[in-house]
């Protein structure tokens with residue numbers, strides 16, 4: 094395969110507009126997977142992806158397609174050239190746009206999929222610009238045209254007015270019924286340029302992604318930009334200088350398929366005896382160790398929007414969690430991890446995430462894929478804290494702060510749909526930056542809001558006040574000064590560092606009140622009285638009490654009913670996994686989770 098017979102493209106879209114379904118259909122069309130292979134969304138391999146119905150990881154698959162050189166499908170197979178196509182399915186949710194931007198680095202083009210009924214949404218805009226800024230050829234695909242409410246002409250007009258994409262360039266498809274799918278690959282071949290690399294230059298490959306396999310060790314996904322890689326080659330990392338021997342090399346077709354060689358422009362995998370996540374650095378350039386090369390540009394480092402502490406739940410240990418986190422960060426390079434300790438929770442980690450959904454997904458993957466039992470603390474956005482001598486520090490853990498920081502934050506959000514949204518944004522201390530119309534029915538707004546106001550519960554509230562009709566996306570903007578206070582939570586007079594939060598001064602009273610009320614619901618009565626307080630510095634602003642249990646309650650309620658007692662004990666054991674004893678009080682994981690919703 095000379096580079097002119099290779100095309101690398103990704104599928105980008107707003108959540109649910111049909112990326113993964115379209116990817117499935119293309120894999121079927123090329124015979125890469127069997128029709129009706131029994132699992133819809135073939136490339137959504139993770140349990141969390143199947144359960145939540147969302148794509149979290151970008152996935153690559155190689156397909157072969159026969160086509161003549163100008164791209165129109167022909168019947169005369171002899172004259173047809175066989176093309177090698179690498180398809181990368183990407184996540185749509187805003188929290189995973191880091192995955193998208195990494196994937197685009199290996200592509201020369203993108204299918205921009207838009208739902209024919211919903212039209213352009215916030216992440217359509219965000220993803221379009223990611224592709225546009227990477228100079229990719231963009232093929233607009235209006236999907237779901239089988240729906241009764243589909244209005245492709247309106248969507249064409251939106252694409253023209255928002256992105257200057259020509260209506261005549263739009264493909265109309267239904268990934269569900271198969272309508273229009275035959276035009277997709279020929280358009281890819283015709284409209285997306287081949288990879289630009291040079292076969293005769295020394296090898297340069299970009300490390301796109303990695304994961305840990307129990308048997309093979311670290312498996313890296315790579316894009317060969319220049320030169321050729323063969324099994325047995327000796328390669329080095331430009332970042333670390335470490336040398337490796339390539340033990341296996343191949344393509345994802347769609348499972349790992351050894352080929353012994355990867356040519357210029359190809360995307361594939363290598364196994365090279367890397368031991369840990371620290372060696373497989375996403376964005377690194379790998380090259381033959383006999384040549385030194387100019388490293389490829391790599392990727393912008395991920396910007397973390399939310400930080401949270403992760404601690405082993407009672408009954409699991411620190412080493413096991415450490416191991417699980419090491420393995421998982423190999424597959425999710427966008428998480429930052431530092432060790433920390435909490436007086437309430439012991440030894441653990443402070444992790445940085447790209448958003449709350451990302452945090453949730455990471456947590457779920459730790460439990461599902463690595464069997465870890467984790468307590469996560471109230472998440473916080475990053476703050477810059479300025480000391481009285483003028484020096485500054487970024488703070489990722491509220492507990493690390495003295496009581497009265499001055500600080501702040503970030504953000505611009507893209508919103509569609511008006512009315513109550515403006516009210517919502519003002520209530521969250523937002524400032525409107527832009528307000529325009531995409532067409533007669535859809536508006537586009539841009540706001541600057543404190544990050545803390547949106548990471549927590551903004552999306553849910555936005556969806557509920559607009560009956561799901563608004564979509565939003567965000568990117569970070571600069572830090573701004575703000576009047577913030579640290580809010581401590583005290584159990585029986587002892588501050589619980591893992592529950593401290595940072596809030597705006599004007600909201601402190603209300604948030605403190607809600608925090609203690611919420612916490613009270615989660616703490617079971619015990620043999621002694623428990624006081625729950627919220628305080629700013631030494632000043633207690635809210636207080637609740639969980640009264641002591643009367644002694645004979647247990648005896649009475651369990652009576653002679655043995656099965657019921659057994660059931661309860663079992664349930665308690667189950668619950669125990671997720672409990673954390675703080676001082677003498679048991680706190681369930683849900684409590685930590687619920688606390689974050691107070692804002």
Ligand code: GDP
Nearest residue numbers: 108109110111112113114236237238267268269
């Ligand atoms: P993604 O989030 O962009 O990957 O979207 P998915 O591929 O997961 O699709 C979201 C939902 O839309 C799924 O329930 C699909 O079955 C459905 N879907 C995808 N393509 C079509 C289509 O062409 N027509 C209809 N009616 N539904 C579709």
Ligand code: MG
Nearest residue numbers: 112113147148
């Ligand atoms: Mg998907």
